[in-house]
Amino acid sequence: MLAGIARRVGRRLLASIPALLGVVVVTFILMRVLPGDPATFFASGPSAGQAEIEELRRTMGLDKPIPVQLVRYLGEIAQGNFGRSMTTGQPVVLDIKRRLPASLELTCVALLIALVFSLPLGVFAALRQGSVIDHAVRLLCTLGVCVPTFVSGLLLIYAFYYLLGWAPDPTARIDIFASPPPDITGFYLIDFAVTGDWDGWWAAFRQLMLPAFTMALFVLAPLARMTRASMLAVLGSDFIRTAHAMGLSRLRIIVAYALRNALLPVITITGIVFSTMLGANVLVEKVFSWPGVASYALDALLASDYAPVQAFVLLMASIFVLVNVTIDVLYGIADPRVSVA
């Protein structure tokens, strides 16, 4: 079975290379077709004239025809050189290396919170179909999905930081007066835990809670609704009736038999939700000054800063591929029949 999984993973990764290449080319061309000239934008200092714009265009390689630029760009990314961001002044690889763990940590914790809440809520709603609980869950989900994250984020800040003062100030990953942990994985919670600095861990954890809940609230709906629907389908099937007839305990039927079988579509949706969250959490990152990749890419896009946007899109595409492969593997664990195919 393991060998089968490995083969399938390898095949999937190989098959994704043309897609990634396509993403690179399309982004590259799209950025250049969009109105807005980065050289003009960045040379807009006082007293900068046409000569400076031309000079900047030359150093950025924008004076060459687009096909030449594309070939040069592909050659450079093959060597791991993604160019330099004009917005931060740093090489893009360095920026992303520092910022990706921040986004991943936030997204993972938010997803965890969302799963911890949505699975039981979905299950209860399915078990008590049409009851008050079911409607309450539906209301919560609707609210979560209707309220945009920047609104819920600002509301949470207003309540927990501004009015109650429970939360630390909503800026960055850790109190600005404290020092970050040594850079081991880039995940603050892990790095603090590894170094045994529990004060630091607690500080980073507190900082993480508001943005994570803001994001979790937003993805609660698809997860809970999918769990509910899937549970309903499974609960109505023959083997559950048989299990009841055999006199198995209610808990065992629901968790071991019904939930496990209901998980397959939930895993799929979790994968999609995860990828979406990583790219779409730009508003949360902005509201909480979270130094992540999404807000980085947005700033770059507004400034027509090509290199970071291209690298970001490629990164997101790669993560999408990886997430899909992971989901495939998880399928195999949830339902062994899948890996045979």
Added chain:
Amino acid sequence: MKRRVLLQSAAGAALLAGGGMPAMAQSRAETLRYVTGATINTLDTTMFGATRESFGLSMNVYDRLFRFGRKKVADYWVFDPDKIEGELAKSYSISPDNKVITITLRDDATWQDGSPVTAEDVKWSLDRAVSAKSLAAPQFTTGSLTSVDQFKIVDPKTLTVTLEKPDRLALANLCVCYAIMVNSKLAKQNATGEDPWAQEWMKTNTAASGAYIVESHKAGESTVLRRNDKWAGAPGGTLPFFRRIIIQTVPEPATRANLVERGDADLSIDLAAADLPTIEKSAKAKLVSMPQTNGFTHVSMNTQAAPFDNPKVRKAVAAALSYDDMFKAAIFERGRKLYDGTWTTTPPDASFPQPIPNKADPALAKKLLAEAGFPNGFSTTFAFNVGAAATAEPVAALLKESLGKVGIQVEIQKKPDAEFNTLASERKMPFFMDGATAWLPYTYYFFYLYFTREQRWNFSSFKSTKMEELTLDARYQTDKAKYDDDCLKMIEIFNAETPLIMLWQPNHDAAMAKSVDGYTYQFYRQADFRDLKRV
């Protein structure tokens, strides 16, 4: 609480002396937390694409030969371009023919690495400014500083700057953000054959002598500064109050406002206009507001293309706008009006920007339009950039309404910043709104920069031989009365031709903790930490 002890590196002495909680409170008091929506993208301000936030950092980290003094306007401090003081320079003298400036350096000045500042370093820095491909070179040409031959070392503490003609802005150009003085020994160690001026290295490293030392710099997140206790340029020998500065990027304006209001942050200068009244009422924060004396918000028309190539059409637009409504709706009257001037053809003084005699007068607008051959008006587009939407959107809406009344149909276009800049630079917008600030707010410089030559900052593509002649004469004019006369004529031409319509000088609003004092409005519109103190 333990983690807050990290402040000790700056306030170590205080901690040792006081010990325990009071000392820690002390260290917070001596730390200034500044929150901003922007990013410092380079430690070398002269780099192409340097953000305004980088200019601010540079002023605190690097010294220049000279700096502008400051003066009190009403209750607040504003920079004074007519008072030039030595920073790294101890003194200077100008030859009788106004062509040779002799500069003597401070004896005790050292670089942040401890080595002494020499005339050789200064020459290298000036050479760098005029030779390296950077934003400094075009700026320096406005002061007739163009060639390395102009800078000569006399002795280790003295050098001369020689001008071909007595350019009135030579000295002022040595005060601007780009005129950084660099530790040449350190920079040269990091220069390469391809990069003789160490531009690559200086993007992320400093070789400075200024009031603050960069302790850490994470672009887009935070930058931490430590006071340079050996700073020689301190005015009157008094070091800046704050021992430590934390500059933090907080993109969301509402969050910045919350932070200042709750007293968690000490200073922010880019809050949303809607949050300002709350700050004014707040118990822990206060607002320091003053008009941006060197700036103007304007509505520009492309004077090289129909219909705006006709001065009568431009005058008609200027007479049609409902200025007071715009002033109220866009900036809540927080600024200085640049309309409603009380003169007709000759301005009362040679200062600029000053109120221009434009008033809402729809009847006059209609009459002018008819004279210009557009009795039924015409259609055009009006553009502004997304970044300025908070003020530009109300202006655009009111403009559309008031021009509609005189027959001019306006379609509003909202453009992303990069696209807007490109269109402005390529002169593709007939009619748009923008803002501008001049670093060197002398009347001649305003007209030279914004109303002559084919270049990015000539917003309305204005062409006037008379204006070119006047600016050229004013530039090298050593007779004050003749210079003032030139300036008056420039303002007259501006009013008669109306290449663009001045709206107002918006306020510079700095929100800060009640305890912070001494804030100065600077020409580069950033906080100067060196003047600030906690009282």
